[in-house]
Every structure is written in structure tokens, then in C-alpha cells.
Amino acid sequence: MAFHGKIRTFNMFDRLGSFLDFIDFVDYIDSIDSIDNDAYELDNERESESAHLRSTKRTVPRHDISDATNPLQSLTDEQFCSIFRFSKDTVVREIFPLLNFQNPPNERGLPVPPMLQLLTALKFYATCGFQEECCDIVGVSQATVSRVVKRVSQRLAEASSKFIDFPTETDKITFICNDFYDVAHFPDVVGCVGCTHIPVVSPGGASAELYRNTRGYMSINVQVVVGPSMVIQDLSCRWPGSCQNRKVFENSEVRARFKSADYRGSVLLGDNSYPQLPYLFVPVLGDSPTPAQRRYNDAHRTTHAVVESFFTAWKQRFPCLQQKLRCKFTTSVAIIEACAVLHNIGRACNDNVEGIHVQDYEAVPVKNSSQGDRIGIEIREEFIKKHFSV
Structure with missing residues (x-):
């Protein structure tokens, strides 16, 4: 049977050249496999040795803050x-x-x-x-x-609400009024109010200039109400330095308490940066006060001096309040409140230490407020006639 056409057959010797070349090629492949196996075993040995060294390596002691x-x-x-x-x-x-x-x-x-x-x-x-x-x-x-x-x-x-609290119990109010009366015979005083400026860095933003006071530096106008033993009864420390004392008081919680008649019969004492109100007594201004008004002013000045004594003691115990607080505004407010809490704790524990004097920023002058409302002035005049006339 005849077969027409050409049949192509695959001959591996066409590629390898000869049978001997083929044998050499097989031996070469086997040698490569052997080298790979040896390299793999060597890698395993090195990894085992490395793991052993890590497990037995002596650790260098780190600095522990608790060991300070x-x-x-x-x-x-x-x-x-x-x-x-x-x-x-x-x-x-x-x-x-x-x-x-x-x-x-x-x-x-x-x-x-x-x-x-x-x-x-x-x-x-x-x-x-x-x-x-x-x-x-x-x-x-x-x-x-x-x-x-x-x-x-x-x-x-x-913790400020636990340690800074205005008195509400009748017995406590009476006790405070008696202590204030022993100072200069000024009756019915439950607290003295005053403000001081705590220097801070500029808070930034569009309202930053509101914190620049009349002396030209940035500050927070801090208002406190203190008792006869210099215990803080009320604290307000979120107002910028450009705010007048009157505005700080008008927006304070203590004013709301007195305005709601919770303390009828008791009064606060303030300086002339505050207005005369039925529950806030300030000194009588004028070139020719009556003898009764002079006695009133003398007793007022002596009794209200507890505020300045407090500010001096507070800033000497915590000198950070005398110098500029270089923190964010919220942190500065927290620091002021923390120092107020710590002050009251120290007074409660009779833990009084001698402070240090640091050169304070220049005091911010206060502007005399208006004489106040008509009812407040009339109440003060009746009060003077009742308690300070001969």
C-alpha cells in the first residue's frame, strides 16, 4: 500500500545533538536539584539558629518611669x-x-x-x-x-462642684455672716466679690482681640466670691480680659441666685467697679460723705479687703497664675479651676504653706461703674441709717 505525503517524526537527538549530550543534560538537572536541596537545608539550619539566638538573647533593660x-x-x-x-x-x-x-x-x-x-x-x-x-x-x-x-x-x-459651692443652708449662712461681722462690724455679709486678670497667650481666631485688656496683654477676667476665711464660694473664669467686672457679675451664677431672692436679708460686698444693687453693696462715692457714710465706707473697705488678701495668697501659692499661661484656652481655664479647687482643699485641711512672690503683670485698672439702680441706692441708704448712724 502506497502512502503519499511526507511524515515528520520527532527525534530528540535533533535537539540534543547526540545521546551523550542527552545524558550530560540529565546529570546537569540532577546537580541543580541537589544544590537547591542543600540550599534549602542550609536556610532551615540558619533559621533554627536565629530562633535559638532570639530565645536566649539577653534583653537590655529599658528605662522604667516607675523606677524614678x-x-x-x-x-x-x-x-x-x-x-x-x-x-x-x-x-x-x-x-x-x-x-x-x-x-x-x-x-x-x-x-x-x-x-x-x-x-x-x-x-x-x-x-x-x-x-x-x-x-x-x-x-x-x-x-x-x-x-x-x-x-x-x-x-x-x-471636682469643682464638690469643693466650690455657695452656702445654701441657713445655719451656714448665719455662721458666715457672724464671721464677717467680727471683721469690721458690717452686718449681713455672706460673701465678698472681686475680679483679677490671669495672663494667657492669644487664643487666636477672629475674637482673639477680645482677650486684650486695657493694659495691652491677653488675659482672662476671673471673678471670685470668697468667705471670711478666704474660701472660694463661687468662681467664674471664662470671660475675656476686655470684659468689665460689671458684665462678668451680671452673667454670673451668683447673681442669678441673689436675684431669685434665695438670699433675702444677706448681701455681697464689691468695689466700685460693680453697680449698687439691692443685694450687692459698694462704697459710697462723693466728695462730702456724711459721718454715717464714712463709717459705712470704712467698714466696707476693711471687710472687702479679704478679696485682695485672697488673690495675693492664691497667686503666691500657685505662681503659674501670675505669669502667662502658655496653653490652649480650654486648658488655661481648667488650670485656673484646678488651682481654685486646690486652694479650697488646702484651706479645708488647714494646709497653709508660705508662697513665693513673683513679679506680677501690671494690675488692670478698674472703671467705676454707675451708682446702680434707684432701688439699690435707696436700700443702701436705709441700711446705712440703720447700722451706721450714731
Whole structure:
């Protein structure tokens, strides 16, 4: 049978050239497989050795903030009070529980222990507001000090309602009025009101210039009402430095209390930057006051002096309030509230330490307010006739 056409057959010797070349090629493939196996085994051995070294490697000890020298143990009572403005007992028993900081579940990130956070903030309050001076307590950076001061201040400010409260009980009001009367025989006084300026950095924004006071620097106009023992009864610290004292008082909670007649029969004392109101008595202005008015003014000046005494003691105990607070506005407000809370704790614990005098910013002059409403002036005249006439 004849087959027409050409049949092509595959011959591997056409590619390899010869049978010997084919044998050499097979041997070459086997050698490559052998090299790959040896390399794989070598890699496994190296990985095992590396894992063994990692498991047996001696770890270099890291700096642990909790190992820093504890001021509660390393300092004497005198040294501790000088640096932190409070006794050890007051810090441990009264102030530290207010923070309610939870110990971290692990040492990841080497967190600052809660007690050292509190001491860092206390030293900041007791300095001129320079965070760099607080870094040596725990050996941390200025940025960490900034976060710690903010956190501690916010926690203390949250406790303000517990430690700053205007008296409401009749017995307590009577007790306060009697203490004020012992000062200069001015009756029915339940509190003295006054304002001071706390310097701050510019808060920025479109309303930044509102914080520039008449002396030309940025500030917060802080109003307080204090009792006869310089305990803060009411605090308002959110008004810019350009606001007059009168406006701060008109928008304060304490004014709302008196306006609602909750304290009928009791009065506040203020200087002439406030208006004369039925419940807020200010000095009588004029070139020729009557003898009764002079006696009233003398008793008023002596009794109201507790406000200036408070501001002096407050700023000397916490010098950060005398110098510019270099923080965000919200943090500055929290620091002011925290220092107010700490002041009342110190007074309650009779923990009074000698403060330090720091050159204060120039005092902001106050503008005499109007004489007040007609009813307030009439009530004051009747009050003077009743209590200060011979």
C-alpha cells in the first residue's frame, strides 16, 4: 500500500545533538536539584539558629518611669511642701483620690504612674508656668508634661462642684455672716466679690482681640466670691480680659441666685467697679460723705479687703497664675479651676504653706461703674441709717 505525503517524526537527538549530550543534560538537572536541596537545608539550619539566638538573647533593660525617685519617699516634709505647696498627707489622702486614674494593664509605652502625674502637675502650678522645669520629676519630655498637666487639670476641674459651692443652708449662712461681722462690724455679709486678670497667650481666631485688656496683654477676667476665711464660694473664669467686672457679675451664677431672692436679708460686698444693687453693696462715692457714710465706707473697705488678701495668697501659692499661661484656652481655664479647687482643699485641711512672690503683670485698672439702680441706692441708704448712724 502506497502512502503519499511526507511524515515528520520527532527525534530528540535533533535537539540534543547526540545521546551523550542527552545524558550530560540529565546529570546537569540532577546537580541543580541537589544544590537547591542543600540550599534549602542550609536556610532551615540558619533559621533554627536565629530562633535559638532570639530565645536566649539577653534583653537590655529599658528605662522604667516607675523606677524614678519617688518624691514622697526621697524628700522631707519641708522640702515636699516647698516644691509642691502641699503636705504629703494632703496629697495622698485628699488630692490624689480625685484623679481616679486607673493603673495601666501593662507597661506598654512606659506610661507615667498616676501619682507622678499628679506631682508633675502640682510642680507646674507651683512654678511660673514653665513645663520644662517639671521634666526632671519623672524624666520625661516637655510634650509629656503638657499632656499630664492638661489631664490632671481637667480631672481637678471636674471636682469643682464638690469643693466650690455657695452656702445654701441657713445655719451656714448665719455662721458666715457672724464671721464677717467680727471683721469690721458690717452686718449681713455672706460673701465678698472681686475680679483679677490671669495672663494667657492669644487664643487666636477672629475674637482673639477680645482677650486684650486695657493694659495691652491677653488675659482672662476671673471673678471670685470668697468667705471670711478666704474660701472660694463661687468662681467664674471664662470671660475675656476686655470684659468689665460689671458684665462678668451680671452673667454670673451668683447673681442669678441673689436675684431669685434665695438670699433675702444677706448681701455681697464689691468695689466700685460693680453697680449698687439691692443685694450687692459698694462704697459710697462723693466728695462730702456724711459721718454715717464714712463709717459705712470704712467698714466696707476693711471687710472687702479679704478679696485682695485672697488673690495675693492664691497667686503666691500657685505662681503659674501670675505669669502667662502658655496653653490652649480650654486648658488655661481648667488650670485656673484646678488651682481654685486646690486652694479650697488646702484651706479645708488647714494646709497653709508660705508662697513665693513673683513679679506680677501690671494690675488692670478698674472703671467705676454707675451708682446702680434707684432701688439699690435707696436700700443702701436705709441700711446705712440703720447700722451706721450714731
